[in-house]
Amino acid sequence: MTELGGAESQDVPVVHFADGIPGFPQIQNWALVRLDELGSVFDLYALDGSGTRFVTVPSFSFFPDYAPVISDDVADQLELTDEKDALVLLIVTVGADLPSSTANLAAPVIVNSTKLKGAQVVLEDATLSLRAPLAPSAVG
Amino acid sequence: MLVLSRRTGESIVIGNDITITVLEVRGDVIRLGIDAPRSVVVHRQEVYEQIAEANREATVSAEQASTFAAHLGKNPTA
Numbered sequence: 001m002t003e004l005g006g007a008e009s010q011d012v013p014v015v016h017f018a019d020g021i022p023g024f025p026q027i028q029n030w031a032l033v034r035l036d037e038l039g040s041v042f043d044l045y046a047l048d049g050s051g052t053r054f055v056t057v058p059s060f061s062f063f064p065d066y067a068p069v070i071s072d073d074v075a076d077q078l079e080l081t082d083e084k085d086a087l088v089l090l091i092v093t094v095g096a097d098l099p100s101s102t103a104n105l106a107a108p109v110i111v112n113s114t115k116l117k118g119a120q121v122v123l124e125d126a127t128l129s130l131r132a133p134l135a136p137s138a139v140g
Numbered sequence: 141m142l143v144l145s146r147r148t149g150e151s152i153v154i155g156n157d158i159t160i161t162v163l164e165v166r167g168d169v170i171r172l173g174i175d176a177p178r179s180v181v182v183h184r185q186e187v188y189e190q191i192a193e194a195n196r197e198a199t200v201s202a203e204q205a206s207t208f209a210a211h212l213g214k215n216p217t218a
Contacts, residue, residue: 019181023192035209043205054198055205073178093198098211104198107191122183122191130194 014047015111015118018077022107022120024052030118032056032089032111042089044109056089056109062134063090068108070121078112078119087111091120093131102131 013031020027029047040061046052059066068088070080080086088110090103106128111118144152151161157177164171174182200208 018179021195022183022188023195035205036213041209041212043202045202051201053200053202053205054195055200055208077178091195091198092208093194094200094204094208098208101208104191104194107194120191120195122187130190 013116015044015116017118017120019119021109022122027052032118044089044091055092055094057092057103057134059088059090059105059108062103063105063132066105068110068121068123070110070123074110074119074121078110078117079115080110080112085112085114087113092134098134101134102129103134104130105132106130 013033015030015032017028017030019025021030024046027046027048027050031043031045031047033043033045035041035043035055040057042056042058044054044056059068066088075081078086088108090105090108093102093104095101106125107120107122107130109118109120146152146162148162148165151159153159158180159175161173161175162170163173176182
């Protein structure tokens with residue numbers, strides 16, 4: 001088992017998702033682009049011309065204690081051998097403003113920033129929220 | 141839909157490399173063992189559907205993504 005979280009964000013252009021993303025299983029190639037200088041928000045968009053796009057945030061920006069445990073199978077699939085290579089991104093459901101936006105903690109997007117391989121991992125922990133408010137730690 | 145009857149300990153084989161074995165039947169709960177290559181992803185259907193639905197709801201336009209980043213710029217974390 002590999003414990004993730006706390007990894008530094010890196011600029012990674014095109015990430016290959018061998019299994020696609022649930023809801024979009026046929027889309028394997030996604031561009032990952034920083035939307036700010038700090039690397040606290042990333043644009044994840046499909047390269048199949050469909051215009052499918054997500055806003056994602058690195059977990060450590062909003063949920064510093066979040067440390068998903070992924071199986072060895074997933075780590076192998078992503079060729080993850082060093083947790084420093086793992087970028088843990090959360091898909092955001094964008095609301096009208098920041099406090100009404102939520103993040104999916106139940107199924108983080110794990111990216112191997114060296115190999116440019118990614119997967120949205122469905123975690124076994126049923127207590128994790130699909131729609132956790134971003135607000136509490138975000139606005140001081 | 142193909143319908144097969146199996147007893148505890150019996151299996152079905154799908155394709156060349158996927159085997160599903162009935163491990164235990166207790167009331168209306170059936171425990172299944174799944175042997176599949178690592179390239180085959182296995183999910184509980186209702187969990188997978190929830191994630192897929194959440195993803196479909198989370199898709200945004202490029203404009204929405206920029207607006208969100210702008211909101212974040214005004215309320216930086218930490």
